[in-house]
Amino acid sequence: MEELFRTLRHRMNWTNAKKILQANGISTSHGWDSTLKKIEDSGQQVNHGALEDALVEHLLCGEKFTKLYAVDPSLRNVIQNKLLSAEISNTPATKSYPHLMPDEELMKATGDMAIVRAESNEDGIGLMLSSVFWIRTREEIPFQEFDDPAGMKALYDEVVGLKRQPVQMFHVIWMPHERDFLEVRVDFPRGASEADVHGLHSVLKTIINSWGIVELGRAVNLFPAVRPFYEDATEGTVTQMTFQTTTGGIKDEKMPRRRANADQRTEAYHVAGKGAVEAIAIYRITVEWAFHEDGVSYVPSLMLSASGPAGNGTNGNPIVTGAKIQNCVRATDYEFVIDRLGKKAKLEVDSVQ
Numbered sequence: 001m002e003e004l005f006r007t008l009r010h011r012m013n014w015t016n017a018k019k020i021l022q023a024n025g026i027s028t029s030h031g032w033d034s035t036l037k038k039i040e041d042s043g044q045q046v047n048h049g050a051l052e053d054a055l056v057e058h059l060l061c062g063e064k065f066t067k068l069y070a071v072d073p074s075l076r077n078v079i080q081n082k083l084l085s086a087e088i089s090n091t092p093a094t095k096s097y098p099h100l101m102p103d104e105e106l107m108k109a110t111g112d113m114a115i116v117r118a119e120s121n122e123d124g125i126g127l128m129l130s131s132v133f134w135i136r137t138r139e140e141i142p143f144q145e146f147d148d149p150a151g152m153k154a155l156y157d158e159v160v161g162l163k164r165q166p167v168q169m170f171h172v173i174w175m176p177h178e179r180d181f182l183e184v185r186v187d188f189p190r191g192a193s194e195a196d197v198h199g200l201h202s203v204l205k206t207i208i209n210s211w212g213i214v215e216l217g218r219a220v221n222l223f224p225a226v227r228p229f230y231e232d233a234t235e236g237t238v239t240q241m242t243f244q245t246t247t248g249g250i251k252d253e254k255m256p257r258r259r260a261n262a263d264q265r266t267e268a269y270h271v272a273g274k275g276a277v278e279a280i281a282i283y284r285i286t287v288e289w290a291f292h293e294d295g296v297s298y299v300p301s302l303m304l305s306a307s308g309p310a311g312n313g314t315n316g317n318p319i320v321t322g323a324k325i326q327n328c329v330r331a332t333d334y335e336f337v338i339d340r341l342g343k344k345a346k347l348e349v350d351s352v353q
Contacts, residue, residue, distance in 0.1 A: 001046060001048060003096075003099040003100070004048065004051060004052060004055065004099060005032075005036060006099070006100055007055060007098070007099045007100040008020065008051075008055060009032050010100050010167075010168070011055070011058060011059075011062070011100070012058060012062060012063070013190075014031055014032060016058075016062070016327060016329050017032070018035075019296050019297070019298065019329050020051070020054045020055075020058070020329055021035065021051075022295070022296050023054070023294065023296050023329075023330075024046075024047060024050050024051050024054060025047065026039065026044065026046060026051075027039075027042070027044060052098060054329075054330075055098055056098050056119065057329075057330055057331045058328075058329065059098055059128065059170045059172075060119060060121075060126060060128070060172055060174075060185075060331060060334075061185075061325075061328045061330070061331050061333070061334035062328050062329065062334075063187060063188050063189060063325075063326055063327075063328075064172070064185040064186065064187065064188060064324075064325050064328075064334075065185070065186045065187075065188040065194070065197045065201070065322050065323070065324050065325075066183055066184065066185045066186075066322060066323050066325055066338075067183070067184045067201055067219035067220075067321055067322040067323075068181040068182070068183055068219060068220040068222075068347070069181060069182045069183075069184070069214075069216045069217075069219055069220065070180060070181055070220060071175075071180060071181065071182050071214050072180075072214075073180045075213060075214060076175060076177075076180075078213055079175045079182065079213055079214065080124075080125040080175045082211055082213060083118055083125050083126060083127040083173060083175060084118045084120070084125060085118075086115055086118060086127050087115065088115055088116065088117065088118075089114040089115050089116065091114040091116070091130075092105040092109075093105075093114045093116050093130035093168070094114060094115075094116045094117070094130075097116045097117050097128070097130070098117075100168055101132075101168055106132060106166040106168060107166060109131075109132030109166060109168075110132075111131055111132055111133060111134075112131065113129050113130070113131050113171070113203055113204070113207070114129060114130050114131065115127060115128070115129050116128050116129065116130050116170075119172075121331060122177075123176060123177060123178075123331060123335055124174055124175055124176035124177050124178075125174070125175055125177075126172045126173060126174040126175070127172065127173045127174075128170055128171075128172055129170070129171045129172070129173070129204070129207075130168060130169065130170050130171070131168075131169050131171065131200070132166050132167065132168050132169070133166070133167050133169050133189075133192065133196065133200075134164055134165070134166055134167075135164070135165060135166075135167050135189065135190075135191035135192055136162055136163070136164045136191060137162070137163050137165065137190070137191045138160050138161070138162060138163075139160065139161055139163050140158055140159070140160055141159040141160065141161050143159070146159075167189050167191070167192075169186075169187035169189065169200075170187055171184075171185060171186045171187055171200065171204060172184075172185040173185075173204060173207075173208060179338075179342070181220065181347065182208070182214070182216070183338075184201055184204050184205065184208070184219075186200045186201050186204065188324060188326075194305075197322075198322075201322070218321065219321040219322060220321075220345070220347060221313055221319045221320060221321065222304055222320040222321070222322070222323055222341065222345050223283075223304070223306060223311075223313055223317055223318050223319055223320040224344075224345050224346065225304060225320075225341055225344035225345035226282055226283065226284075226285050226304050226306075226320070227282060228344040228345075229285055229287050229302075229304070229344050230265060230282050230285060232344075233263070233265055233266065235287065235340065235344070236287040236288055236289040236340070237255075237262070237263045237287065237288055237289070237290070238255070238263055238264045238265045238285060238286065238287055239254065239255045239264060239286050239287070239288055239301070240252075240253065240254040240255065240264065240284070240285070240286040240303075241253055241264055241282055241284060241285045241286070242282070242283060242284035242285075242305075243280040243281055243282040243283065243284075243309070244280065244281045244283070244309040245273075245277040245279075245280055245281075246277045246278040246279050246280075247277055250309075251273070251280075252284075253267070253269075253270055255267060281309040283305075283306040283307075283308060283309045283318050284303075284304065284305040284306060285303070285304055285305075286301060286302070286303040287301065287302050287303075287340075288300065288301035288302075288327070289301075289336070289337075289340075291333075298327075298329055298330070298333055299327050300325070300326070300327050300328045300329075300333040300334065300336065300337050301325070301326045301327050301337075302323055302324070302325055302326075302337050302340070302341060303323070303324040303325075303326070304320050304323055304324075305320065305324070306318030306319065306320050323337075323341060325337050325338075
């Protein structure tokens with residue numbers, strides 16, 4: 001049980017971990033330490049199997065940067081059989097799966113990809129790969145850590161330190177039972193850059209192409225979904241967007257999440273500003289949805305981001321090759337987001353750039 005909780009803690013923020021625990025009947029407190037102490041003191045029973053299943057769902061779907069590749073539907077079974085029959089590596093990641101590797105193994109990891117398990121569910125079949133990535137994070141240092149806390153507090157509003165630490169990532173090559181797109185899902189933990197994630201995608205793409213079943217070219221361009229998400233006021237809540245105006249200005253607007261049901265599309269300042277120019281060219285948007293089931297709130301989100309308002313796409317439009325899909329606690333959350341993305345992007349084979 002200790003390794004399971006250690007993995008959940010490493011894998012996700014407390015907000016999402018709390019939802020998994022509550023959905024599995026575990027009474028929580030304020031944060032990890034208080035919750036673990038509460039479990040120990042109360043002696044409450046924990047369904048280890050159900051909690052581990054929830055962890056695997058998160059490994060498959062949680063905090064991913066997903067690229068889609070159109071494939072011939074006649075190759076679906078061949079691809080799925082390959083995923084199921086792939087040779088599993090004899091590595092510490094495999095031996096520990098689905099739990100986190102021991103700390104000593106994390107510190108020694110080289111960053112190589114390791115195939116650790118084939119997973120399947122009602123939505124499709126996937127191959128799970130693991131790698132370790134060193135991430136630099138910024139952490140606040142409490143004034144109490146210094147010899148003269150009062151003096152430090154008089155000099156600084158806060159003290160921040162940089163910390164470099166290994167993070168075990170789980171990536172998925174996924175062939176759905178229904179959709180005609182091969183999905184490459186790369187973990188996108190806090191502290192990783194989009195450039196790093198694109199690099200990991202390239203490694204996975206090379207692995208897939210080495211099988212000789214399909215030759216993956218460019219990922220599906222998802223930019224056609226950006227404007228439809230913006231224009232459909234009934235589609236989730238837009239919390240952030242970046243756009244260029246006809247006067248040449250670049251605007252980045254973000255709605256604080258603490259304001260319930262606040263939507264950047266209908267925010268007064270945005271509406272007034274939009275009315276003062278001929279048009280806006282949106283090239284980055286974040287949408288989130290909210291569900292409430294059995295007393296637990298789920299808030300999956302989708303971010304589509306181009307590097308600028310113009311690019312090498314049709315009519316000089318930008319190209320968005322991947323989607324950042326976050327806060328998916330369950331496979332259901334992820335499948336919902338992918339479904340909404342597919343409808344807005346009108347995904348078809350000819351959408352491949």
